[in-house]
Amino acid sequence: MKWIKKGLLFAPPHNLKWMNSHAQVPTILIKKDKIRVYFATRPQQTLSLTGYADFDINDLSKVLYIHPEPVLQLGRSGEFDEHGIMPASIIERDGLVFLFYSGWQRASDVPYNNYTGLAVSEDGGDTFKKYELNPVIGKTKEDKYSATSPCVIYENGLWHMYYSSGIHWHSINGKQEHTYDIKYAYSKDGFYWTRTNETVIAQQTEYEALTKPAIIEIDELYHMWFCFRGSNDF
Numbered sequence: 044m045k046w047i048k049k050g051l052l053f054a055p056p057h058n059l060k061w062m063n064s065h066a067q068v069p070t071i072l073i074k075k076d077k078i079r080v081y082f083a084t085r086p087q088q089t090l091s092l093t094g095y096a097d098f099d100i101n102d103l104s105k106v107l108y109i110h111p112e113p114v115l116q117l118g119r120s121g122e123f124d125e126h127g128i129m130p131a132s133i134i135e136r137d138g139l140v141f142l143f144y145s146g147w148q149r150a151s152d153v154p155y156n157n158y159t160g161l162a163v164s165e166d167g168g169d170t171f172k173k174y175e176l177n178p179v180i181g182k183t184k185e186d187k188y189s190a191t192s193p194c195v196i197y198e199n200g201l202w203h204m205y206y207s208s209g210i211h212w213h214s215i216n217g218k219q220e221h222t223y224d225i226k227y228a229y230s231k232d233g234f235y236w237t238r239t240n241e242t243v244i245a246q247q248t249e250y251e252a253l254t255k256p257a258i259i260e261i262d263e264l265y266h267m268w269f270c271f272r273g274s275n276d277f
Contacts (some may be wrong), residue, residue, distance in 0.1 A: 083126035083129035091127035140164040207254035
């Protein structure tokens with residue numbers, strides 16, 4: 044497999060006030076003649092919203108369309124996604140598009156809480172509606188700090204989710220730093236999820252953070268890529 048670096052493809056335009064900075068965590072939906080990229084952007088430093096842009100499938104340097112407004116609105120005060128909605132994984136199935144997203148909420152003693160929400164589109168991914176106001180993967184005694192950034196795949200009648208589970212907050216140099224491992228959940232319909240509390244990739248030390256898994260099948264073997272960082276000097 045040979046990779047070719049294409050350079051910058053997209054940056055937030057200056058004419059949309061809700062897209063002042065950032066086009067992060069790109070999440071891909073492949074259409075017939077284009078590639079739709081959902082991404083997190085920021086109207087200000089402490090808020091995240093999700094938008095999308097369409098690219099020519101034969102020439103990714105050509106931006107065909109930028110959606111003029113966020114696909115979802117932030118949650119109301121006290122809801123898990125009141126300060127941020129960031130795309131994580133998207134699946135098109137049975138005429139619906141399922142968008143699993145990371146919803147986050149500012150906190151007092153630690154910087155944030157974040158859990159996994161679900162939004163569903165009935166028009167091919169143009170518009171979305173939140174499935175419900177609560178996260179589909181929320182707080183439990185096993186996932187008490189966070190449960191977010193999932194990768195979701197569907198195979199043989201079952202939905203599989205690999206997600207980042209918060210293990211601890213560490214106070215380092217006067218800042219609270221989050222650490223994670225990667226856990227597994229499954230579902231029969233994509234809406235209701237059963238968590239096994241099985242850690243599929245564990246920390247090697249207590250100061251590691253593992254997140255944003257991504258899975259593809261190559262030669263009948265599943266390969267997972269994931270983000271890794273330490274907690275010191277992040």
